[in-house]
Amino acid sequence: MLCIEDLAVPPEGFLHGEPEGAEYYEAVQMAGMDDFHFGYFAAYRAGRLVTVAPYFVMNFRLNTLLPNGWLKQSLSLIRFKLACIGNPIADVGRIHGDASLEILSAINEELAKKGSLLAYKGFGQDLPLPDFVQAIGLPVPVLALGPDYYQSMKSDRRNLLKRKLKKSSALRYEECAGLPENLVPKVYQLYLNTYHKADLKFEKLTPEYFVNTNALSQYLLFYLEDELIGFTQLIGKGNKLVNRYIGLDYDKSRDHGLYFAMFIRAIDFGIREGFTEIELGATSYEFKRILGARQLPTWNYYRHTTPLFNWILGKLRGVLEPSESELR
Template sequence: MITIERVSQVPEDFLVDNPEGGAFYRAYGRAGIPDFELGCFIVKRASRPVTTAPFFIMKLPLNTMMPPGFLKTLLGRIALRVAFVGHPSADVGRIQGEQSAEVLELINSELRKLAPLVSYKGFDGSLGLAKFNKVIGLPVPVLNLPPDYWNRLKHKVRTDLKRKLKASAGLRLLETDGLPKEHLQRVYELYRQTCDNADIQFEQLNVAYFRESAPLSKYVLYFEGDLLIGFHQLLCSKQIMYCKYIGMDYGKSRQYKLYFALMLQAINICIRDGIRQIDFGVTSYAFKRHVGSEMHQTFNYFQHRNAWVNALLKRLSFLLEPDESELR
């Protein structure tokens, strides 16, 4: 017999060896991010858990993936209530355990009770989701880092990266495990500046997110004198580093090439600590390709419980795919 149970948080052992696993999901849940309802389904066979599937519910603006312009503005007031399998802050969707068609349909039947539109965010192309529409998602840039990474780079690329990093040489660099409380509010302010300058805005973090996720994180902090002007939040294991959020003072970021400095310091930390892979996170692809990242394609699946609406959404699926400008 197969059954399903809804719980408010993922179990502590969910993807326990992954920096973006259960501890991170639970910290995110405690933060209470506005406009997101989080939960998790536990599927059991004969009372034994076989599948853990995190989900979240939000109203998704139809223009989320569109480039700035008239059409984006025109569609800005149209939003769809969606129940997603996946996580708002994770680029790759993860289900732990069995992913058979039977299990997925049981999950879908529960999700349809929560929202008219069901979606799977950031999965590969192999999920057995009959009658779901499948659209291309944002690729995830992953950089493999051998110990001699810098020496393997082409001379022209290495010289360019060193020049970018040199622009920040006059700043004070601080690397911390966790986030010192005295920097919490400033980190949030810098996050807001960066978020406000982004074309794609999927979520709006709050101060509580940075407080709750701090014990799981490493931070790279740049100071001009005593003023914090840039940060990079990293989640690390011995095998992989996830680049989570960057925040910058946009009045100073260009002068010091802060974005590049924050990214390049993440590479240096990995090489120093023997971490062999970086997940750089989506968007800003030109630089991530420049340093040698490989693009891992993701897909988003969706299905509306009304067949007519589902057919219409299939015709409009291009609105849910990244624009060409976002892939550069």
């Protein structure tokens, strides 16, 4: 017999091999982000835990995934209570354990009690969700790392990266295990710079996020003279490294090649520390292709509990998928 329990915290061993595992999910959960409620569906068969599916609930505007423009404005008033399997921050959705049709169907019955619009965020193409509208999500650039990373690169690309790194020679670069408490306000200010500049906004972090994830993170810090003008948050475990968040001072970044330097230094860090791959974040695809990243495709799944609205979602599938400008 299958039994589903709704837990407030992840059970022991949840995503234990992933950089963004139980500790990270709990840190995000406790960060006090507005309008988000978090939980975990645990599926048991004959008393044995077989699946853990993280979820979040929020008020979702249908235009959230659209770039700025008339269509985004015209759909701004359409909103649903969204109950979603996944995590609002993680680019890749993960379910711990068995994700069979039987188990997901049972989880969806519980999910429907929390919202009218059900969703799965950032998963593969083959989830057994036959009644859901399947929409292409943002691909995740993943770069293979190794001691021969630069040697195996074509010479013109290698020279391009050298030139970009040389442009940042006036910057002072530091690595920091965790984030010193006195730097949290400045790092948060730099993060907000990138948040406000982005066309696509899903979640907005709080300063508590950077405090809560401190012990899990490695920071790359970039100074112009004595002023912190950029940071990279890295989270690693096993052979995987995640380039989680960046922040920068846009008034000073262009003249000093800051944006490019942050990613090149993250790669250097990953190679030195023995990681074999790094997730580079779902933005700025062209530059990440130059770095050699492959695009890991993702899909989002949607189902409205009202059949008519679910039919309309199918007709509006394109609204739920990334635009060309977001994939550049």
